[in-house]
Amino acid sequence: MQRHGARRIGSQIEMGVKRSHPFCSATSLPWHHELSKDHQIFRHLLEACKLSSDIRTATETHTRIIRFGYGTHPSLVASLISAYAHCDRLNLAYKVVDQVFNWTVNLVALNKTLHSFIKSRDSELARKVFDKMPDRDVVTWNSMIGGYVDNGRFEEALRLFTMMLTSNVVPDKFTFASVMPGCAKLGSLPLAQWLHQLMIDMRIEVNYILVAAMIDMYSKCGGIEAAKSIFERVQRDDVSIWNSMINGLAIHGFALDAIAVFSKMDFEDITPDAITFLGVLSACSHSGLVKEGRHYFNLMKSRYSIEPQHEHYGSFVDLLGRAGLLEEAYAVITSMPIEPDVIVWRAYLSACRTHKNPKMGEVAIAHISRLRSGDYVLLSNTYCSQQQWDNAQRVREMMKKHGVSKKKGISWFEWGGRFHRFKSGDRSHPETEPIYKVLGGLIERAKAEGFVPKRELVMMDVSEEEKEENLCYHSEKLALAFGILKTGPGTEIRISKNLRICDDCHNWFSLVSRMLNRVILVRDRIRFHRFEGGLCSCGDYW
DNA sequence: ATAGGGTTAG
Numbered sequence: 001m002q003r004h005g006a007r008r009i010g011s012q013i014e015m016g017v018k019r020s021h022p023f024c025s026a027t028s029l030p031w032h033h034e035l036s037k038d039h040q041i042f043r044h045l046l047e048a049c050k051l052s053s054d055i056r057t058a059t060e061t062h063t064r065i066i067r068f069g070y071g072t073h074p075s076l077v078a079s080l081i082s083a084y085a086h087c088d089r090l091n092l093a094y095k096v097v098d099q100v101f102n103w104t105v106n107l108v109a110l111n112k113t114l115h116s117f118i119k120s121r122d123s124e125l126a127r128k129v130f131d132k133m134p135d136r137d138v139v140t141w142n143s144m145i146g147g148y149v150d151n152g153r154f155e156e157a158l159r160l161f162t163m164m165l166t167s168n169v170v171p172d173k174f175t176f177a178s179v180m181p182g183c184a185k186l187g188s189l190p191l192a193q194w195l196h197q198l199m200i201d202m203r204i205e206v207n208y209i210l211v212a213a214m215i216d217m218y219s220k221c222g223g224i225e226a227a228k229s230i231f232e233r234v235q236r237d238d239v240s241i242w243n244s245m246i247n248g249l250a251i252h253g254f255a256l257d258a259i260a261v262f263s264k265m266d267f268e269d270i271t272p273d274a275i276t277f278l279g280v281l282s283a284c285s286h287s288g289l290v291k292e293g294r295h296y297f298n299l300m301k302s303r304y305s306i307e308p309q310h311e312h313y314g315s316f317v318d319l320l321g322r323a324g325l326l327e328e329a330y331a332v333i334t335s336m337p338i339e340p341d342v343i344v345w346r347a348y349l350s351a352c353r354t355h356k357n358p359k360m361g362e363v364a365i366a367h368i369s370r371l372r373s374g375d376y377v378l379l380s381n382t383y384c385s386q387q388q389w390d391n392a393q394r395v396r397e398m399m400k401k402h403g404v405s406k407k408k409g410i411s412w413f414e415w416g417g418r419f420h421r422f423k424s425g426d427r428s429h430p431e432t433e434p435i436y437k438v439l440g441g442l443i444e445r446a447k448a449e450g451f452v453p454k455r456e457l458v459m460m461d462v463s464e465e466e467k468e469e470n471l472c473y474h475s476e477k478l479a480l481a482f483g484i485l486k487t488g489p490g491t492e493i494r495i496s497k498n499l500r501i502c503d504d505c506h507n508w509f510s511l512v513s514r515m516l517n518r519v520i521l522v523r524d525r526i527r528f529h530r531f532e533g534g535l536c537s538c539g540d541y542w
Numbered sequence: 543a544t545a546g547g548g549t550t551a552g
Binding site for chain 1: 550
Protein backbone atom coordinates (compact mmCIF):
# COMPACT_ATOMS: atom_id res chain seq x y z
CA MET A 1 0.00 0.00 0.00
CA GLN A 2 2.75 2.36 0.91
CA ARG A 3 4.57 1.50 -2.25
CA HIS A 4 1.56 2.31 -4.27
CA GLY A 5 1.27 5.65 -2.54
CA ALA A 6 4.91 6.32 -3.15
CA ARG A 7 4.56 5.67 -6.80
CA ARG A 8 1.64 8.01 -7.03
CA ILE A 9 3.52 10.85 -5.51
CA GLY A 10 6.60 9.92 -7.45
CA SER A 11 4.82 9.89 -10.76
CA GLN A 12 3.70 13.44 -10.24
CA ILE A 13 7.15 14.71 -9.70
CA GLU A 14 9.70 12.28 -11.02
CA MET A 15 9.95 13.91 -14.42
CA GLY A 16 11.42 10.93 -16.17
CA VAL A 17 13.35 9.44 -13.27
CA LYS A 18 12.05 5.90 -13.11
CA ARG A 19 15.07 3.69 -12.61
CA SER A 20 14.40 2.06 -9.28
CA HIS A 21 11.55 2.27 -6.88
CA PRO A 22 12.51 5.08 -4.55
CA PHE A 23 11.05 3.67 -1.37
CA CYS A 24 12.61 0.24 -1.70
CA SER A 25 16.07 1.46 -1.01
CA ALA A 26 14.84 4.17 1.27
CA THR A 27 13.48 1.84 3.91
CA SER A 28 16.75 0.13 4.55
CA LEU A 29 18.71 3.21 5.42
CA PRO A 30 19.57 3.80 9.08
CA TRP A 31 17.41 6.78 9.94
CA HIS A 32 18.60 7.11 13.47
CA HIS A 33 21.71 8.63 11.99
CA GLU A 34 21.75 12.30 11.29
CA LEU A 35 21.42 13.40 7.73
CA SER A 36 24.82 13.47 6.10
CA LYS A 37 26.35 16.83 5.58
CA ASP A 38 25.95 16.56 1.84
CA HIS A 39 22.24 16.07 2.18
CA GLN A 40 21.62 18.92 4.53
CA ILE A 41 21.22 20.93 1.36
CA PHE A 42 17.79 19.39 0.88
CA ARG A 43 16.60 20.80 4.15
CA HIS A 44 17.81 24.24 3.22
CA LEU A 45 16.21 23.98 -0.19
CA LEU A 46 12.88 23.00 1.29
CA GLU A 47 13.14 25.76 3.83
CA ALA A 48 13.62 28.21 0.96
CA CYS A 49 10.60 26.76 -0.88
CA LYS A 50 8.57 27.19 2.26
CA LEU A 51 9.55 30.81 2.67
CA SER A 52 8.92 31.67 -0.96
CA SER A 53 5.93 29.35 -1.38
CA ASP A 54 7.71 27.82 -4.34
CA ILE A 55 5.76 24.65 -4.97
CA ARG A 56 7.62 23.83 -8.17
CA THR A 57 11.03 23.72 -6.58
CA ALA A 58 9.54 21.86 -3.64
CA THR A 59 8.30 19.03 -5.84
CA GLU A 60 11.56 18.95 -7.77
CA THR A 61 13.47 18.73 -4.52
CA HIS A 62 11.14 15.99 -3.39
CA THR A 63 12.01 14.04 -6.53
CA ARG A 64 15.70 14.40 -5.87
CA ILE A 65 15.30 13.36 -2.27
CA ILE A 66 13.54 10.21 -3.36
CA ARG A 67 16.18 9.55 -5.99
CA PHE A 68 18.90 9.81 -3.39
CA GLY A 69 17.07 7.31 -1.23
CA TYR A 70 16.16 9.79 1.48
CA GLY A 71 12.44 9.71 0.88
CA THR A 72 11.61 8.58 4.39
CA HIS A 73 14.22 10.36 6.40
CA PRO A 74 12.35 11.83 9.37
CA SER A 75 13.98 15.19 9.20
CA LEU A 76 13.41 15.55 5.47
CA VAL A 77 9.88 14.26 5.70
CA ALA A 78 9.11 16.93 8.26
CA SER A 79 10.63 19.56 5.98
CA LEU A 80 8.74 18.27 2.97
CA ILE A 81 5.44 18.35 4.80
CA SER A 82 6.12 21.75 6.19
CA ALA A 83 7.01 23.07 2.73
CA TYR A 84 3.92 21.53 1.11
CA ALA A 85 1.69 22.76 3.90
CA HIS A 86 3.11 26.20 3.52
CA CYS A 87 2.41 26.16 -0.20
CA ASP A 88 -1.21 25.29 0.56
CA ARG A 89 -0.74 21.83 -0.86
CA LEU A 90 -2.13 19.91 2.06
CA ASN A 91 -3.05 16.98 -0.12
CA LEU A 92 0.59 16.47 -1.08
CA ALA A 93 1.66 16.92 2.51
CA TYR A 94 -0.81 14.33 3.65
CA LYS A 95 0.32 11.89 1.00
CA VAL A 96 3.82 12.09 2.37
CA VAL A 97 2.44 11.34 5.81
CA ASP A 98 0.52 8.39 4.47
CA GLN A 99 3.59 6.89 2.89
CA VAL A 100 6.17 7.24 5.54
CA PHE A 101 4.49 7.20 8.87
CA ASN A 102 5.35 3.70 9.83
CA TRP A 103 9.03 4.13 9.15
CA THR A 104 9.40 7.32 11.02
CA VAL A 105 10.41 6.84 14.58
CA ASN A 106 11.66 10.22 15.58
CA LEU A 107 8.94 11.74 17.70
CA VAL A 108 10.33 15.25 17.41
CA ALA A 109 10.08 15.04 13.64
CA LEU A 110 6.56 13.66 13.92
CA ASN A 111 5.55 16.51 16.17
CA LYS A 112 6.99 18.95 13.70
CA THR A 113 4.90 17.29 11.04
CA LEU A 114 1.77 17.55 13.12
CA HIS A 115 2.58 21.17 13.75
CA SER A 116 2.72 21.87 10.00
CA PHE A 117 -0.79 20.57 9.61
CA ILE A 118 -2.03 22.56 12.54
CA LYS A 119 -0.46 25.74 11.23
CA SER A 120 -2.20 25.20 7.91
CA ARG A 121 -5.47 25.64 9.82
CA ASP A 122 -7.04 22.40 8.78
CA SER A 123 -7.78 20.84 12.13
CA GLU A 124 -9.52 17.82 10.59
CA LEU A 125 -6.44 16.83 8.67
CA ALA A 126 -4.23 17.60 11.65
CA ARG A 127 -6.36 15.29 13.74
CA LYS A 128 -5.94 12.54 11.14
CA VAL A 129 -2.19 12.93 11.48
CA PHE A 130 -2.53 12.95 15.25
CA ASP A 131 -4.55 9.73 15.15
CA LYS A 132 -2.00 8.08 12.86
CA MET A 133 0.94 8.84 15.10
CA PRO A 134 2.34 5.64 16.57
CA ASP A 135 3.52 7.46 19.66
CA ARG A 136 2.39 10.64 21.37
CA ASP A 137 4.20 12.66 23.95
CA VAL A 138 3.12 15.74 25.83
CA VAL A 139 4.13 18.01 22.94
CA THR A 140 1.94 16.02 20.58
CA TRP A 141 -1.10 16.44 22.79
CA ASN A 142 -0.38 20.09 23.47
CA SER A 143 0.00 20.90 19.79
CA MET A 144 -3.25 19.23 18.88
CA ILE A 145 -5.18 20.85 21.71
CA GLY A 146 -3.70 24.24 20.85
CA GLY A 147 -4.50 23.61 17.21
CA TYR A 148 -8.16 23.10 18.00
CA VAL A 149 -8.24 26.29 20.03
CA ASP A 150 -6.58 28.26 17.22
CA ASN A 151 -9.18 26.97 14.81
CA GLY A 152 -12.10 27.88 17.00
CA ARG A 153 -12.89 24.27 17.89
CA PHE A 154 -13.07 24.88 21.60
CA GLU A 155 -15.25 21.98 22.62
CA GLU A 156 -13.08 19.66 20.58
CA ALA A 157 -10.04 21.03 22.41
CA LEU A 158 -11.64 20.35 25.77
CA ARG A 159 -12.67 16.88 24.68
CA LEU A 160 -9.13 16.09 23.62
CA PHE A 161 -7.89 17.48 26.91
CA THR A 162 -10.10 15.07 28.84
CA MET A 163 -8.83 12.26 26.63
CA MET A 164 -5.32 13.31 27.52
CA LEU A 165 -6.16 12.97 31.20
CA THR A 166 -7.02 9.33 30.67
CA SER A 167 -3.94 8.69 28.55
CA ASN A 168 -0.52 7.93 29.91
CA VAL A 169 0.72 11.42 29.23
CA VAL A 170 0.56 14.01 31.99
CA PRO A 171 -0.47 17.58 31.09
CA ASP A 172 2.07 20.31 31.70
CA LYS A 173 2.02 24.09 31.77
CA PHE A 174 1.88 24.26 27.99
CA THR A 175 -1.27 22.16 28.03
CA PHE A 176 -3.01 24.54 30.38
CA ALA A 177 -1.76 27.58 28.51
CA SER A 178 -3.52 26.13 25.44
CA VAL A 179 -6.67 24.88 27.01
CA MET A 180 -7.49 27.91 29.15
CA PRO A 181 -8.06 30.30 26.24
CA GLY A 182 -10.40 27.69 24.78
CA CYS A 183 -12.36 27.61 28.00
CA ALA A 184 -12.41 31.42 27.98
CA LYS A 185 -14.01 31.40 24.54
CA LEU A 186 -16.65 28.92 25.65
CA GLY A 187 -17.35 31.06 28.69
CA SER A 188 -17.96 28.19 31.04
CA LEU A 189 -17.34 29.00 34.68
CA PRO A 190 -17.61 25.38 35.87
CA LEU A 191 -14.97 24.40 33.33
CA ALA A 192 -12.76 27.27 34.40
CA GLN A 193 -13.00 26.20 38.02
CA TRP A 194 -12.28 22.63 37.10
CA LEU A 195 -9.16 23.59 35.14
CA HIS A 196 -7.99 25.78 37.99
CA GLN A 197 -8.41 22.95 40.48
CA LEU A 198 -6.63 20.52 38.17
CA MET A 199 -3.66 22.85 37.96
CA ILE A 200 -3.48 22.94 41.73
CA ASP A 201 -3.85 19.17 42.04
CA MET A 202 -1.22 18.51 39.40
CA ARG A 203 1.12 20.99 41.01
CA ILE A 204 1.58 22.92 37.81
CA GLU A 205 4.14 25.58 38.38
CA VAL A 206 2.44 28.83 37.45
CA ASN A 207 4.29 31.53 35.60
CA TYR A 208 3.09 34.87 34.33
CA ILE A 209 1.69 33.37 31.14
CA LEU A 210 -0.53 31.00 33.07
CA VAL A 211 -1.59 33.70 35.50
CA ALA A 212 -2.55 36.03 32.65
CA ALA A 213 -4.45 33.23 30.95
CA MET A 214 -6.23 32.33 34.15
CA ILE A 215 -7.33 35.88 34.91
CA ASP A 216 -8.51 36.19 31.34
CA MET A 217 -10.35 32.88 31.54
CA TYR A 218 -12.14 33.71 34.76
CA SER A 219 -13.10 37.15 33.48
CA LYS A 220 -14.50 35.82 30.25
CA CYS A 221 -16.36 33.07 32.07
CA GLY A 222 -18.15 35.61 34.21
CA GLY A 223 -15.99 34.96 37.27
CA ILE A 224 -14.70 38.48 37.65
CA GLU A 225 -14.47 38.07 41.43
CA ALA A 226 -12.20 35.06 41.07
CA ALA A 227 -10.13 36.94 38.50
CA LYS A 228 -9.73 39.85 40.88
CA SER A 229 -8.75 37.67 43.80
CA ILE A 230 -6.10 35.91 41.74
CA PHE A 231 -4.78 39.27 40.60
CA GLU A 232 -4.60 40.42 44.22
CA ARG A 233 -2.70 37.36 45.36
CA VAL A 234 -0.08 36.80 42.66
CA GLN A 235 3.18 38.45 41.94
CA ARG A 236 2.17 40.95 39.27
CA ASP A 237 5.51 41.35 37.60
CA ASP A 238 4.48 41.22 33.99
CA VAL A 239 2.41 43.64 31.96
CA SER A 240 0.26 40.86 30.48
CA ILE A 241 -1.14 40.08 33.92
CA TRP A 242 -2.24 43.68 34.22
CA ASN A 243 -3.63 43.66 30.72
CA SER A 244 -5.76 40.63 31.49
CA MET A 245 -7.11 42.28 34.60
CA ILE A 246 -7.83 45.62 32.95
CA ASN A 247 -9.56 43.99 30.04
CA GLY A 248 -11.50 41.70 32.37
CA LEU A 249 -12.83 44.66 34.28
CA ALA A 250 -13.59 46.43 31.02
CA ILE A 251 -15.75 43.65 29.64
CA HIS A 252 -17.70 43.58 32.88
CA GLY A 253 -18.32 47.30 32.61
CA PHE A 254 -16.17 48.23 35.59
CA ALA A 255 -14.50 51.12 33.83
CA LEU A 256 -13.44 52.95 36.95
CA ASP A 257 -11.88 49.83 38.42
CA ALA A 258 -10.04 49.27 35.17
CA ILE A 259 -8.68 52.80 35.35
CA ALA A 260 -7.75 52.28 38.98
CA VAL A 261 -5.77 49.18 38.07
CA PHE A 262 -4.08 51.10 35.30
CA SER A 263 -3.08 53.86 37.72
CA LYS A 264 -1.65 51.30 40.08
CA MET A 265 0.80 50.10 37.43
CA ASP A 266 2.88 53.17 38.01
CA PHE A 267 3.41 52.31 41.66
CA GLU A 268 4.46 48.80 40.88
CA ASP A 269 6.83 49.88 38.16
CA ILE A 270 5.08 48.13 35.31
CA THR A 271 5.15 49.95 31.99
CA PRO A 272 1.90 49.74 30.04
CA ASP A 273 2.06 48.62 26.43
CA ALA A 274 -0.17 49.01 23.38
CA ILE A 275 -2.54 46.32 24.59
CA THR A 276 -2.95 47.94 27.98
CA PHE A 277 -4.34 50.99 26.26
CA LEU A 278 -6.75 48.96 24.20
CA GLY A 279 -8.17 47.67 27.45
CA VAL A 280 -8.38 51.09 29.03
CA LEU A 281 -9.95 52.62 25.93
CA SER A 282 -12.53 49.89 25.61
CA ALA A 283 -13.37 50.30 29.30
CA CYS A 284 -13.97 54.01 28.74
CA SER A 285 -15.86 53.38 25.54
CA HIS A 286 -18.38 51.01 27.06
CA SER A 287 -19.07 53.26 29.99
CA GLY A 288 -19.24 56.53 28.12
CA LEU A 289 -16.18 57.97 29.84
CA VAL A 290 -15.35 60.32 27.00
CA LYS A 291 -13.14 62.72 28.90
CA GLU A 292 -11.09 59.92 30.44
CA GLY A 293 -10.84 58.13 27.12
CA ARG A 294 -9.46 61.21 25.43
CA HIS A 295 -6.97 61.60 28.24
CA TYR A 296 -5.64 58.05 27.94
CA PHE A 297 -5.59 58.17 24.17
CA ASN A 298 -3.32 61.20 24.35
CA LEU A 299 -1.33 59.82 27.24
CA MET A 300 -0.17 56.75 25.38
CA LYS A 301 1.83 58.85 23.01
CA SER A 302 2.81 61.77 25.18
CA ARG A 303 3.97 59.85 28.20
CA TYR A 304 4.71 56.34 26.98
CA SER A 305 5.71 57.02 23.39
CA ILE A 306 3.35 54.38 22.11
CA GLU A 307 2.16 55.29 18.65
CA PRO A 308 -1.58 54.54 18.38
CA GLN A 309 -2.33 51.77 15.90
CA HIS A 310 -5.48 51.11 13.92
CA GLU A 311 -7.02 49.27 16.84
CA HIS A 312 -6.48 52.25 19.11
CA TYR A 313 -8.00 54.63 16.61
CA GLY A 314 -10.87 52.22 16.15
CA SER A 315 -11.46 52.11 19.86
CA PHE A 316 -11.19 55.87 20.15
CA VAL A 317 -13.59 56.47 17.27
CA ASP A 318 -15.90 53.96 18.90
CA LEU A 319 -15.69 55.87 22.18
CA LEU A 320 -16.52 59.19 20.55
CA GLY A 321 -19.10 57.77 18.18
CA ARG A 322 -20.95 55.85 20.85
CA ALA A 323 -21.22 59.06 22.84
CA GLY A 324 -22.77 60.78 19.82
CA LEU A 325 -19.74 62.88 18.92
CA LEU A 326 -19.91 61.91 15.28
CA GLU A 327 -18.18 65.01 14.02
CA GLU A 328 -15.26 64.72 16.35
CA ALA A 329 -14.97 61.04 15.49
CA TYR A 330 -14.89 61.94 11.81
CA ALA A 331 -12.25 64.57 12.44
CA VAL A 332 -10.10 61.99 14.23
CA ILE A 333 -10.34 59.67 11.25
CA THR A 334 -9.45 62.30 8.69
CA SER A 335 -6.46 63.52 10.67
CA MET A 336 -4.97 60.11 11.40
CA PRO A 337 -1.25 59.93 10.61
CA ILE A 338 -1.75 56.38 9.36
CA GLU A 339 -4.18 55.38 6.65
CA PRO A 340 -7.58 54.68 8.26
CA ASP A 341 -8.52 51.07 7.69
CA VAL A 342 -11.71 49.06 7.94
CA ILE A 343 -11.46 48.79 11.72
CA VAL A 344 -11.79 52.53 12.06
CA TRP A 345 -14.51 52.90 9.43
CA ARG A 346 -16.53 50.08 10.89
CA ALA A 347 -16.39 51.68 14.30
CA TYR A 348 -17.64 54.86 12.71
CA LEU A 349 -20.33 53.05 10.77
CA SER A 350 -21.56 51.52 13.98
CA ALA A 351 -21.77 54.97 15.56
CA CYS A 352 -23.80 56.18 12.59
CA ARG A 353 -26.25 53.40 13.26
CA THR A 354 -26.48 54.13 16.96
CA HIS A 355 -27.07 57.80 16.29
CA LYS A 356 -29.27 57.32 13.23
CA ASN A 357 -27.17 59.06 10.64
CA PRO A 358 -27.54 57.23 7.32
CA LYS A 359 -25.76 59.98 5.41
CA MET A 360 -22.50 59.55 7.23
CA GLY A 361 -23.11 55.80 7.31
CA GLU A 362 -22.88 55.87 3.54
CA VAL A 363 -19.58 57.72 3.77
CA ALA A 364 -18.25 55.03 6.08
CA ILE A 365 -19.50 52.23 3.84
CA ALA A 366 -17.75 53.80 0.87
CA HIS A 367 -14.43 53.37 2.68
CA ILE A 368 -14.88 49.70 3.38
CA SER A 369 -13.62 47.78 0.40
CA ARG A 370 -14.70 44.23 1.09
CA LEU A 371 -18.09 44.50 2.71
CA ARG A 372 -19.07 41.83 5.17
CA SER A 373 -22.56 40.85 6.16
CA GLY A 374 -22.36 42.95 9.30
CA ASP A 375 -21.67 46.07 7.26
CA TYR A 376 -24.83 45.65 5.22
CA VAL A 377 -26.79 44.96 8.37
CA LEU A 378 -25.47 48.10 10.01
CA LEU A 379 -26.24 50.28 7.01
CA SER A 380 -29.68 48.82 6.58
CA ASN A 381 -30.41 49.30 10.27
CA THR A 382 -29.29 52.88 9.98
CA TYR A 383 -31.83 53.45 7.21
CA CYS A 384 -34.50 51.70 9.19
CA SER A 385 -33.82 53.92 12.17
CA GLN A 386 -34.87 56.85 9.98
CA GLN A 387 -37.78 55.00 8.40
CA GLN A 388 -36.02 55.01 5.03
CA TRP A 389 -37.52 51.69 4.03
CA ASP A 390 -36.68 52.05 0.34
CA ASN A 391 -33.01 52.43 1.07
CA ALA A 392 -33.11 49.55 3.50
CA GLN A 393 -34.73 47.51 0.77
CA ARG A 394 -31.94 48.50 -1.61
CA VAL A 395 -29.33 47.22 0.83
CA ARG A 396 -31.25 44.01 1.17
CA GLU A 397 -31.18 43.56 -2.59
CA MET A 398 -27.49 44.33 -2.67
CA MET A 399 -26.91 41.58 -0.15
CA LYS A 400 -28.88 39.16 -2.23
CA LYS A 401 -27.05 40.16 -5.38
CA HIS A 402 -23.68 39.66 -3.75
CA GLY A 403 -24.74 36.44 -2.15
CA VAL A 404 -24.09 37.73 1.34
CA SER A 405 -25.99 36.13 4.14
CA LYS A 406 -26.29 37.30 7.68
CA LYS A 407 -24.19 35.70 10.33
CA LYS A 408 -26.35 33.43 12.40
CA GLY A 409 -26.97 34.44 15.96
CA ILE A 410 -26.45 31.65 18.46
CA SER A 411 -26.98 31.70 22.19
CA TRP A 412 -26.09 28.94 24.58
CA PHE A 413 -26.71 27.85 28.11
CA GLU A 414 -24.59 25.27 29.87
CA TRP A 415 -26.47 22.53 31.59
CA GLY A 416 -25.52 19.03 32.63
CA GLY A 417 -22.01 19.47 31.29
CA ARG A 418 -23.31 20.31 27.85
CA PHE A 419 -23.78 23.48 25.87
CA HIS A 420 -27.36 23.83 24.77
CA ARG A 421 -27.37 26.02 21.69
CA PHE A 422 -30.26 27.96 20.26
CA LYS A 423 -30.82 29.77 17.01
CA SER A 424 -33.56 32.27 16.44
CA GLY A 425 -36.91 30.54 16.31
CA ASP A 426 -35.16 27.25 16.99
CA ARG A 427 -37.33 24.18 17.49
CA SER A 428 -34.64 21.56 17.32
CA HIS A 429 -34.01 21.19 21.03
CA PRO A 430 -35.52 18.01 22.50
CA GLU A 431 -37.28 20.11 25.13
CA THR A 432 -38.69 22.61 22.69
CA GLU A 433 -42.26 22.27 23.97
CA PRO A 434 -41.60 23.21 27.60
CA ILE A 435 -39.13 25.90 26.51
CA TYR A 436 -41.73 27.64 24.37
CA LYS A 437 -44.29 27.24 27.12
CA VAL A 438 -42.02 29.01 29.61
CA LEU A 439 -41.21 31.68 27.05
CA GLY A 440 -44.85 32.16 26.12
CA GLY A 441 -45.75 32.61 29.78
CA LEU A 442 -43.01 35.20 30.23
CA ILE A 443 -44.07 37.09 27.14
CA GLU A 444 -47.63 37.27 28.44
CA ARG A 445 -46.46 38.48 31.81
CA ALA A 446 -44.21 41.07 30.21
CA LYS A 447 -47.09 42.32 28.10
CA ALA A 448 -49.24 42.61 31.19
CA GLU A 449 -46.49 44.73 32.70
CA GLY A 450 -46.72 47.01 29.69
CA PHE A 451 -43.73 45.75 27.73
CA VAL A 452 -43.82 46.92 24.13
CA PRO A 453 -41.53 45.29 21.58
CA LYS A 454 -39.39 47.74 19.65
CA ARG A 455 -41.38 48.45 16.56
CA GLU A 456 -38.35 49.80 14.77
CA LEU A 457 -36.68 46.43 15.03
CA VAL A 458 -39.71 44.40 14.09
CA MET A 459 -40.04 46.38 10.90
CA MET A 460 -36.51 45.65 9.89
CA ASP A 461 -36.28 42.88 7.40
CA VAL A 462 -32.55 42.74 7.68
CA SER A 463 -32.51 42.53 11.45
CA GLU A 464 -29.74 40.18 12.44
CA GLU A 465 -32.03 37.47 13.65
CA GLU A 466 -35.01 38.21 11.52
CA LYS A 467 -37.48 35.36 11.34
CA GLU A 468 -41.15 35.05 10.49
CA GLU A 469 -41.75 34.60 14.20
CA ASN A 470 -40.26 38.07 14.83
CA LEU A 471 -38.16 39.01 17.78
CA CYS A 472 -40.12 37.11 20.38
CA TYR A 473 -38.04 34.04 19.68
CA HIS A 474 -34.55 35.43 19.44
CA SER A 475 -31.89 32.96 20.41
CA GLU A 476 -31.08 34.61 23.73
CA LYS A 477 -34.71 34.47 24.79
CA LEU A 478 -34.87 30.76 24.03
CA ALA A 479 -31.67 30.15 25.96
CA LEU A 480 -33.06 32.13 28.87
CA ALA A 481 -36.32 30.17 28.84
CA PHE A 482 -34.32 26.95 28.90
CA GLY A 483 -32.25 28.28 31.80
CA ILE A 484 -35.38 29.17 33.74
CA LEU A 485 -36.78 25.73 33.02
CA LYS A 486 -33.69 24.00 34.37
CA THR A 487 -32.72 26.04 37.40
CA GLY A 488 -34.41 26.75 40.68
CA PRO A 489 -35.75 30.13 41.78
CA GLY A 490 -33.14 32.56 42.98
CA THR A 491 -30.18 31.04 41.17
CA GLU A 492 -28.21 33.13 38.74
CA ILE A 493 -28.68 32.32 35.06
CA ARG A 494 -25.74 32.65 32.71
CA ILE A 495 -26.13 32.87 28.97
CA SER A 496 -23.63 33.45 26.19
CA LYS A 497 -24.24 34.77 22.73
CA ASN A 498 -21.96 35.00 19.69
CA LEU A 499 -23.38 38.36 18.54
CA ARG A 500 -24.35 41.46 20.43
CA ILE A 501 -27.56 41.26 22.38
CA CYS A 502 -30.38 43.02 20.56
CA ASP A 503 -32.05 46.12 21.91
CA ASP A 504 -35.41 44.48 22.40
CA CYS A 505 -33.95 41.46 24.17
CA HIS A 506 -31.96 43.78 26.39
CA ASN A 507 -35.13 45.54 27.55
CA TRP A 508 -36.91 42.26 27.95
CA PHE A 509 -34.14 40.69 30.01
CA SER A 510 -34.19 43.69 32.34
CA LEU A 511 -37.87 43.21 32.88
CA VAL A 512 -37.58 39.46 33.41
CA SER A 513 -34.87 39.95 36.00
CA ARG A 514 -37.31 42.07 37.97
CA MET A 515 -40.38 39.90 37.38
CA LEU A 516 -38.67 36.73 38.47
CA ASN A 517 -36.37 38.43 40.93
CA ARG A 518 -33.33 36.71 39.44
CA VAL A 519 -29.89 37.72 38.33
CA ILE A 520 -29.25 37.07 34.65
CA LEU A 521 -25.75 37.30 33.32
CA VAL A 522 -25.44 37.60 29.56
CA ARG A 523 -22.12 37.51 27.80
CA ASP A 524 -22.48 38.95 24.33
CA ARG A 525 -19.78 39.22 21.73
CA ILE A 526 -17.91 41.96 23.48
CA ARG A 527 -19.09 42.37 27.04
CA PHE A 528 -21.14 41.16 29.98
CA HIS A 529 -24.59 42.39 30.92
CA ARG A 530 -25.70 41.69 34.45
CA PHE A 531 -29.44 42.11 34.82
CA GLU A 532 -30.79 42.51 38.31
CA GLY A 533 -34.00 44.02 39.62
CA GLY A 534 -34.90 45.51 36.26
CA LEU A 535 -31.55 47.14 35.63
CA CYS A 536 -28.51 46.18 33.61
CA SER A 537 -24.92 46.68 34.70
CA CYS A 538 -24.18 48.34 31.37
CA GLY A 539 -26.57 51.15 32.26
CA ASP A 540 -28.18 50.62 28.85
CA TYR A 541 -25.06 52.09 27.30
CA TRP A 542 -23.41 49.61 25.01
C1' DA B 543 8.95 20.50 18.60
C1' DT B 544 4.11 22.85 21.94
C1' DA B 545 2.36 28.40 25.67
C1' DG B 546 -0.20 34.31 27.53
C1' DG B 547 -2.87 39.40 27.26
C1' DG B 548 -5.73 43.08 22.59
C1' DT B 549 -8.15 42.68 17.29
C1' DT B 550 -14.02 46.88 14.12
C1' DA B 551 -19.14 45.58 12.94
C1' DG B 552 -23.78 42.67 13.29
